[in-house]
Amino acid sequence: MNSAVIMKQVPDTEALIKLAPDGSGYVKEGVKFVMNPYDEFGVEEALKIKEAAGAGEVTIISLGSERAVEAIRTALAMGADKGVLLNAGEGSACALGLAKALAEELKAGDYKIIFCGKQAIDDDMAQVGPMVAELMGIPCVTVVTKVELSGNKAVCTREIEGGKEIVEVALPAVIACQKGLNEPRYASLPGIMKAKKKPLDQKDISLGDAKAVIVKWEAPPERPPGRIIEGDDAATKAAALVKALREEAKVI
């Protein structure tokens, strides 16, 4: 059984996001880029399924710039078999455009299960997985913390507010992964050596006109400076805080 993982390269969570002076985006120089943390769960799950079955291939499909090759190699070093980079240059705000290009690539393969992260931690759109599924006419389960395969079906646990849903879908399906699904492995040194020889196909693509465009970037609103609540002991400080929350902030 072959599976695919839609993977995005994103700035590391440690990165400070500095806006470009002309407001056109953020400054990429000096930023460390990594595999989207939610996509790592997808890579791990695909590898586990392959290992359990003792057969099948895991293909990593990434849409991004040339730089994303590094992240694909990381997934190959974890154990994925091959990679495809859809090289569209630097980012787009239009998840629909991305989903169309990814769906087209995915349709050309014979994937029984397609993993992706529940969202990319840069644009936080959480749209590509469900859109790809809709465009392919296959089911999708989002925010998944458990996957059990049985025959031609997958039973998935997904997070909702205050609880969980257990959902059964026919395969092929798109599974958007959430933290808790598994513990992604690290790339081993032999894995890193092997990854260099694994096939990585690069295709230049054009996304066409975006239906969603970013018209403005801005920094988060500045928070007014706060104050330190002083006091002789914990009880005094606690009383002063409760008073401030009640009388100034009016939140309790």
Add this chain to the structure above:
Amino acid sequence: MAKEVLVFAEQRGGALRKVSFEMVTTGRKLADSMGGECCAVVVGDSVSGMAADLGKYGADKVFVVEDAKLKDYVPDLYAQAVAEVAKDAKVLIGGASAMGKDLLPRVAARLDTAMASDCVKLDMDGNSLMALRPVFAGKAFVTIKINGTPQVAAGRPKVFPAEENAKAGAVEKVSVSLGDAKAALKELKQEAGDRVDLTEADIIVSGGRGMKGPDEYKILEELADALGSTATVGASRAAVDAGWRPHSDQVGQTGKTVSPSLYIACGISGAIQHLAGMGSSKYIVAVNKDADAPIFSKADYGIVEDLFKLVPELTKEVKKLLAE
């Protein structure tokens, strides 16, 4: 059927969710600025009784798609139903809840239009919807304009006000011929305890590495209990990775982005990923022994103190105040 604005009103288990009222109120404002109608759509089984409630928040007309197949949330059938009603709307909005985030991208893809998710502000600029949303979990914000029909956006729960805005909402039943579902809900598990979800909480008491272990969270639970039914307990990534709290409690860039009125960070140093995820809280309180912890730079009120001494005192004070 003029529908300048259509609001997807989410219900679960036969009850409308609060975010539905927030989005109908928002939809009403957007429709008014366009001089048009604000409509809502409810999908489910026996849900037409909900129309009156949506009218109270400003819906001129409520479209109801009822079918026994729609009793539970079935993504593909719900997408089919909403897309059918939304195809001639100019703007489609809904909540960026678990359901909204799952459903609306599918509807957008079906209608070949784009969407903006997790928006914190929605305005019309003429006929264009301008959606302000955080990126990098709040390290920056972008304004998105959508050139499609409808223009789709999901609003973050608890950010938009829900205001009664009485209109006698007319009900219109829409019949959609539904195919077979590709996905089936097998079971719905409510989490033990009745605490509100992090994304819906008014008050979050959060603990980090300084909590030292899983059992110590009891004092945060007690504080949350004292603060009432809209308060819940969260955690930093360090605490979740240590196995002290479930991953669903995690606040931050690889956890949940939250917008409570009050966020009390206990024993959290304030890594950049965490600060991003809770930065849009209305008021932030930081309790930490280390006066140099970065969390203090974000806090409205900081207390330099051992949390194990302070939190129980805080619980006592809150109980005293709320008993008055």
